[in-house]
Amino acid sequence: MIEFKNVSMQFSDDRYAVQSVDLEIQKGEFFVLIGPSGSGKTTTLKMINRLISSTEGEIYIKGRTISDYDIYELRWDIGYVLQQIALFPHMTIEENIAVVPELKQWKRTETNQRVDELMFMVGLEPTTYRHRKPAELSGGQQQRVGVARALAADPEIVLMDEPFSALDPLTREKLQDDLLELQRRIQKTIVFVTHDMQEAMKLGDRICVMNEGKVVQVGRPEELIQHPVNPFVREFVSGAARHVDHQAFELTTISQPMPQEDLLGDEVVSIHATLEEVLSRLVEHEELVVEKDGERIGLITRQAVIQYLAGTSAERGETHE
Numbered sequence: 001m002i003e004f005k006n007v008s009m010q011f012s013d014d015r016y017a018v019q020s021v022d023l024e025i026q027k028g029e030f031f032v033l034i035g036p037s038g039s040g041k042t043t044t045l046k047m048i049n050r051l052i053s054s055t056e057g058e059i060y061i062k063g064r065t066i067s068d069y070d071i072y073e074l075r076w077d078i079g080y081v082l083q084q085i086a087l088f089p090h091m092t093i094e095e096n097i098a099v100v101p102e103l104k105q106w107k108r109t110e111t112n113q114r115v116d117e118l119m120f121m122v123g124l125e126p127t128t129y130r131h132r133k134p135a136e137l138s139g140g141q142q143q144r145v146g147v148a149r150a151l152a153a154d155p156e157i158v159l160m161d162e163p164f165s166a167l168d169p170l171t172r173e174k175l176q177d178d179l180l181e182l183q184r185r186i187q188k189t190i191v192f193v194t195h196d197m198q199e200a201m202k203l204g205d206r207i208c209v210m211n212e213g214k215v216v217q218v219g220r221p222e223e224l225i226q227h228p229v230n231p232f233v234r235e236f237v238s239g240a241a242r243h244v245d246h247q248a249f250e251l252t253t254i255s256q257p258m259p260q261e262d263l264l265g266d267e268v269v270s271i272h273a274t275l276e277e278v279l280s281r282l283v284e285h286e287e288l289v290v291e292k293d294g295e296r297i298g299l300i301t302r303q304a305v306i307q308y309l310a311g312t313s314a315e316r317g318e319t320h321e
């Protein structure tokens with residue numbers, strides 16, 4: 001769907017925002033760009049809809065180089081959600097969502113119907129909210145409007161630049177859950193920027209780790225955990241683990257209880273092990289047996305840890321004794 005071939009963005013004689021990036025993003029994929037501040041994530045994202053021009057290489061959308069597309073069509077046909085809630089303050093919610101359909105000169109009835117549909121989709125009751133101004137909504141609600149606006153003209157591609165990072169943790173988690181649910185239904189190609197590995201693991205089908213303008217590793221969440229290509233990626237992944245650690249990690253919550261006799265011969269880990277320790281052991285072993293007071297009580301798989309890191313509350317609930 002989106003392809004980068006040896007793409008660079010050089011902003012001075014010897015400095016690159018992005019350097020020699022090769023990427024292939026599949027149709028319907030939730031693709032996450034992650035990296036520290038200044039690693040080139042925003043530049044990579046903005047090159048897709050030509051808000052920033054590359055200085056080398058080519059970007060293709062559906063096999064056509066982006067310079068072949070009419071620049072307005074390209075921007076209108078790609079949804080874009082920013083970190084800074086960027087609604088027009090003087091316009092109503094309805095008008096904010098309808099910006100692109102208006103530009104595309106949709107019929108009024110068609111636009112109205114679409115606004116209703118989108119407001120329902122992102123969890124804002126149309127009759128209550130359509131005539132309000134952005135300032136009358138909470139931060140989380142405003143960001144929902146941002147998502148609705150990006151989806152308004154039914155784009156195949158949606159770009160999201162740290163859309164939830166200005167929100168409080170609870171609102172953020174709710175919006176992540178809703179976005180995942182939405183993505184399952186509408187199957188857009190989403191390129192999502194974050195600097196939070198936990199968020200990346202939760203949302204991404206694949207994650208692209210960037211550092212200093214370069215792609216360090218691209219892979220599914222479990223691949224990054226099992227086979228980090230270098231200490232930088234390993235550190236980033238265990239950073240997510242440390243974050244979880246602080247929230248009182250308990251091995252029992254992610255281990256699958258099993259009778260002793262089914263747990264012979266495998267690698268053993270203590271019930272008191274930290275998540276970081278478990279992660280590093282799981283690089284070499286598919287699964288680990290949990291031992292408590294000298295007794296083997298359960299099994300931990302890579303998948304269970306990944307799901308835990310991803311923070312899907314349903315999974316946690318299920319495995320909780």
Ligand SMILES: Nc1ncnc2c1ncn2[C@@H]1O[C@H](COP(=O)(O)OP(=O)(O)O)[C@@H](O)[C@H]1O
Nearest residue numbers: 011016017035036037038039040041042043044
């Ligand atoms: N036009 C520019 N002039 C100077 N520096 C730039 C320009 N564009 C990007 N940069 C630099 O390139 C690097 C990557 O920026 P950016 O893509 O915004 O990173 P991120 O989104 O990962 O924080 C940063 O160091 C930024 O300061």
Ligand SMILES: [Mg+2]
Nearest residue numbers: 038041042043
């Ligand atoms: Mg950025």
